[in-house]
Amino acid sequence: MALLFFDLSLLPSSNPNSRLLAAARALELGYAAVALDHPHRGLLADADRCRTAPFPVLSSLPLPSSASLHRSRNGSPTYEPFRQYTRITLSLDSIAAAASALAPSAARLLRTYDIVAVRPLNQATLDYLCQFATEMDVISIDFSHKLPFRLKLAMVKLALQRGIHFEIAYSPLIDDVNSRRQVLAEAKLLVDWTKGKNLIISSAAHNANEIRGPYDVINLCAYLLGLSTHRAKAAMSVNCRSLISKATRKKYFYKETIKIDTLLPDEQLDSTKYKLGDWIGRDPSSFIGDL
Template structure:
């Protein structure tokens, strides 16, 4: 059972603004969203040749903010006519450009990634983009910034990311906030959709103000503008987000690093057991019991999960 399960419509990118965070979250919930991810962002520090001071031993110079905390009372939910219990998640977005930088190693060693429910990387160079898609990194989302992207989104790289169960984000807030960003956002969305062939794409707001939020069905209509089909546009704020949250949970607990192995074990009479239909993988997937076909719990059918 998943520890955190997404429900209803989702907005997995509400930018954390400690002063006005609660009104934005309450507004999103009142619009019909049930699962919210509060996002904090960090960027790779710019290296300067003039700043080569010696640091104290054990000082990595990396400061990762703690996950945001938000508590909503029952009175606040009733005031905004929110009847369903919300699911509040935390997200960390990491923006970087230098794939060979020690920034990622320091970030991984700091243990900060384990404190967040969802991890997103925002590559700012082609080398960083290839690293996120190919390398075995603790990441759930690949996000793109229309202002920093100066590389081509490769279909081959996105296919590698899809094989690793990564998801691609399209933020609609830039379209609403600035008319100059509207065309760039649409072009980016079309590139992602064509390269990923509509797979693992979700839409979020990426905003920190209430005026840029839109209802889920309005966002689905925006998905049509972004090039998504009618079904994919609705899934981009619903089921795809549910799959993303589940994949992120599997990454945190390590289930994505496990594999199923079929072995033959000896029964109580010293004989090797193998139930009928073991050679057919479809039967193996349907088999969930830990007993043999005759129902004898002392004779295992030989299924186990190993790392």
């Protein structure tokens, strides 16, 4: 399997061009994909369906020469296009809010996004997410501030058994001394308990200045968080790819077996056009960006 690096959280900014510049910087540094993150707090409504548009200029081939150079240095293939996924990050402050936002009835809206992340704001919500929530892919924890809850080994293990991923953002580590100290005090516990399993590392960047190259981040996390180089690399590559593949199967395949396509009203099923062989053996993460 090709080594591909991901940054699964680029946040919006007051400057509309900031996220474009951040995505362009990620492309230049050799990342193969990013997720355009939409933070949300409060009740979901139909107006909250995904309206995040990728930047077509960044996904064209051939890659810019700087991107090809960095990918070659990173050991990543240059023939893969730069992919842009959509993501929603729900901040939830109660079990009732979590049950409502992640209920099966909300699946139609949530599945307009490629990735569904949840940020718990208290102990009860975190415990509920680890034990029961299904319509989500990742638990994102803001380690840059004092946590409003306590991480529990039993809950972390249960979430891992259920295939849920945990996310640590590295931008606070390069932001200021106070943020760095806070992350180090809290995030190391999650690193120790997960041992890198189902752990992803993202930038949570608001602008291009907060993005670092894959191996800079790997060395930073290995040095500050105690992750081995191998596990830090997996947290930015293999684990991210696994998360996307799982999210794709859940959203675009019925019971992870039969792909569901939306057909236009006048479109007819044509056996010469739709062939089973087109889907067998295909990696979900390789085509979700093309949908």
